[in-house]
Amino acid sequence: xxxxxxxxxxxxxxxxxxxxxxxxxxxxxxxxxxxxxxxxxxxxxxxxxxxxxxxxxxxxxxxxxxxxxxxxxxxxxxxxxxxxxxxxxxxxxxxxxxxxxxxxxxxxxxxxxxxxxxxxxxxxxxxxxxxxxxxxxxxxxxxxxxxxxxxxxxxxxxxxxxxxxxxxxxxxxxxxxxxxxxxxxxxxxxxxxxxxxxxxxxxxxxxxxxxxxxxxxxxxxxxxxxxxxxxxxxxxxxxxxxxxxxxxxxxxxxxxxxxxxxxxxxxxxxxxxxxxxxxxxxxxxxxxxxxxxxxxxxxxxxxxxxxxxxxxxxxxxxxxxxxxxxxxxxxxxxxxxxxxxxxxxxxxxxxxxxxxxxxxxxxxxxxxxxxxxxxxxxxxxxxxxxxxxxxxxxxxxxxxxxxx
Ligand code: ADP
Ligand code: ASP
Ligand code: MG
Numbered sequence: 001x002x003x004x005x006x007x008x009x010x011x012x013x014x015x016x017x018x019x020x021x022x023x024x025x026x027x028x029x030x031x032x033x034x035x036x037x038x039x040x041x042x043x044x045x046x047x048x049x050x051x052x053x054x055x056x057x058x059x060x061x062x063x064x065x066x067x068x069x070x071x072x073x074x075x076x077x078x079x080x081x082x083x084x085x086x087x088x089x090x091x092x093x094x095x096x097x098x099x100x101x102x103x104x105x106x107x108x109x110x111x112x113x114x115x116x117x118x119x120x121x122x123x124x125x126x127x128x129x130x131x132x133x134x135x136x137x138x139x140x141x142x143x144x145x146x147x148x149x150x151x152x153x154x155x156x157x158x159x160x161x162x163x164x165x166x167x168x169x170x171x172x173x174x175x176x177x178x179x180x181x182x183x184x185x186x187x188x189x190x191x192x193x194x195x196x197x198x199x200x201x202x203x204x205x206x207x208x209x210x211x212x213x214x215x216x217x218x219x220x221x222x223x224x225x226x227x228x229x230x231x232x233x234x235x236x237x238x239x240x241x242x243x244x245x246x247x248x249x250x251x252x253x254x255x256x257x258x259x260x261x262x263x264x265x266x267x268x269x270x271x272x273x274x275x276x277x278x279x280x281x282x283x284x285x286x287x288x289x290x291x292x293x294x295x296x297x298x299x300x301x302x303x304x305x306x307x308x309x310x311x312x313x314x315x316x317x318x319x320x321x322x323x324x325x326x327x328x329x330x331x332x333x334x335x336x337x338x339x340x341x342x343x344x345x346x347x348x349x350x351x352x353x354x355x356x357x358x359x360x361x362x363x364x365x366x367x368x369x370x371x372x373x374x375x376x377x378x379x380x381x382x383x384x385x386x387x388x389x390x391x392x393x394x395x396x397x398x399x400x401x402x403x404x
Contacts, residue, residue: 002167003125004029007039007135007157011174012231013077014044022172022231023084026130030090035125037164039135039157040081042073047150063108067137067147071097074134074153081132092130095120097137097145102156104138104146111138111146112214113155116163133160154215162222169224171211172231177238178203178210180401181254185389188402192252194239199252199344202378206342207257216240250347250354251399256388257340260290261313262370264305265320267330270297277327278304278320285319287312291340291373291382301330305371307382310336338370339388342380343395349376361398367391 006026013019030036041047050069054061078094085092101117124131135153138146148155154171161169178200179189195203197220204213210228219226219240229237268274275294282289287308295303308316313336320332341362348354355372358379362369367390371382383391396402 001033001035003035003037003164005037005039005157005161005164005166005169007153007169007171008041008231009153009171009173010041010044010046012172013040013081016080018231019043019077019080019084020087023081023088025172025231026081026085027088027090030130037121037125037131037133037160037166038081039133039153039160040074040077041135041153042070043077043080046073046076064144067108067111067145070147071134071137071145074136078132078134085130085132090130091128092132093124094132094134095124096134097156098139098143100133100160102138102159104140104148106140106142106146108144108146110149111140113138113148113159113218116159118160118163121160121164148214149212151209151212152214154212155218158215158218158222158224158226161224161226162218167225169219169226170237171215171226171228173210173228174230174232175210176230176233176235177228178208178240179253181392181396182208182256185256185392186254186396186402188404189396190401190403192238193236194241195252196243196346197240198377199346200240202342202344203253203255206255206340206344206378206380207259208253208255211240249345249401250351251343251345251401253344254392254396254399254401255342255344256392257342258385258388259310260307260338260340260382261310261316261334261336262305262307262338262382263313263316263320263332263334264303265327265329265332266303267301268304269328270300270302274328275304277323281319281323281327282308282316285315287316287319291371291380293371307338307340307371337385338382339385340380340382341388341391341395342378343399344378346377348379355379357398358395361394362391365390365394367394 082092082094103115104111135156181189183189201216226240290307
């Protein structure tokens with residue numbers, strides 16, 4: 001008897017008919033003689049709708065109360081699914097993150113799972129039940145509800161699969177697997193048969209939202225057998241695993257991220273310690289910095305630019321403005337009309353000319369590059385947000401990643 005963990009995303013359970021369909025799939029897996037644990041997201045746009053509701057009440061609601069609010073979406077899904085399975089004559093039980101024993105740290109809205117006490121789930125499985133668990137949520141040391149960040153249900157699924165030592169963790173979504181680019185933007189994007197943990201982690205962190213990046217991190221750490229598939233058909237999906245086939249593609253995919261803003265601290269003095277001052281201020285305020293660019297000094301000043309998540313723009317600008325004198329800077333400028341385009345591939349380290357190909361594609365599409373950052377397995381460029389789709393298509397084409 002195998003233990004299978006399945007996660008279904010919001011679109012897969014968006015309405016009563018889809019819930020009934022998914023219930024059928026779950027029951028089929030159960031009838032094949034497996035123990036089945038299912039993790040669900042909130043239905044359709046529920047999470048976005050709840051965020052909007054909060055906005056009608058408060059411009060700056062407390063994160064604790066936001067977690068209380070948003071976690072309710074997943075609670076609806078699991079209750080409905082347990083009912084749908086019972087309706088088809090099988091035994092299921094729904095559980096919240098708290099009931100399962102998903103312990104997190106105390107960072108509301110972006111909590112990290114610290115421990116999963118899976119005994120309740122095991123007990124229900126031993127009773128022969130199908131266990132339906134609310135994704136995206138956990139509980140901190142105070143017993144308060146926390147959430148894991150947008151897309152976090154994937155992470156609940158992988159964490160449970162690891163804790164239960166499941167034989168397989170299937171992530172069911174609205175596309176057939178992981179593609180060379182977002183298939184909604186690039187019509188001829190190709191489905192990958194497999195992708196390595198490291199490549200998938202980069203793709204996810206760089207904006208390919210098909211998997212939550214933390215879920216990939218956990219899958220790698222605990223060597224979880226992970227597959228991404230569609231809930232709407234029986235197609236094979238994409239395997240996420242330690243290493244991929246020897247016949248390596250140099251570039252595995254193109255990702256983009258629009259949740260970005262750029263800040264420039266202008267005319268700082270060209271002396272030691274300035275960068276240290278700026279970035280320790282940011283670190284102390286829990287602001288995550290991504291790409292950093294320092295201009296060559298003019299006279300005795302230079303500019304320092306960096307990117308952050310768009311949601312932290314106002315806080316960051318306020319922080320720098322309050323500290324202009326301390327930093328020794330003249331002014332701060334910012335824009336959120338930027339986006340990050342990245343290529344990812346473990347094979348690129350051994351191939352010269354990869355960056356040149358990417359820059360050529362952008363040049364020929366007449367797209368200006370604002371910033372560049374590279375690592376062993378990725379290259380990212382900051383471009384104007386209006387040009388993202390065009391950039392993704394041009395780069396995807398230039399590396400011949402698509403189907404013919
Ligand atoms: P779910 O609600 O099932 O969690 P998400 O919307 O979070 O689904 O993730 C699936 C979406 O990710 C797809 O609909 C697709 O538009 C997007 N996506 C972005 N990049 C990729 C990629 N490289 N491969 C597949 N899907 C991608
Ligand atoms: N419902 C949450 C969200 O929309 C979590 C998830 O779907 O994974 O982000
Ligand atoms: Mg998702």
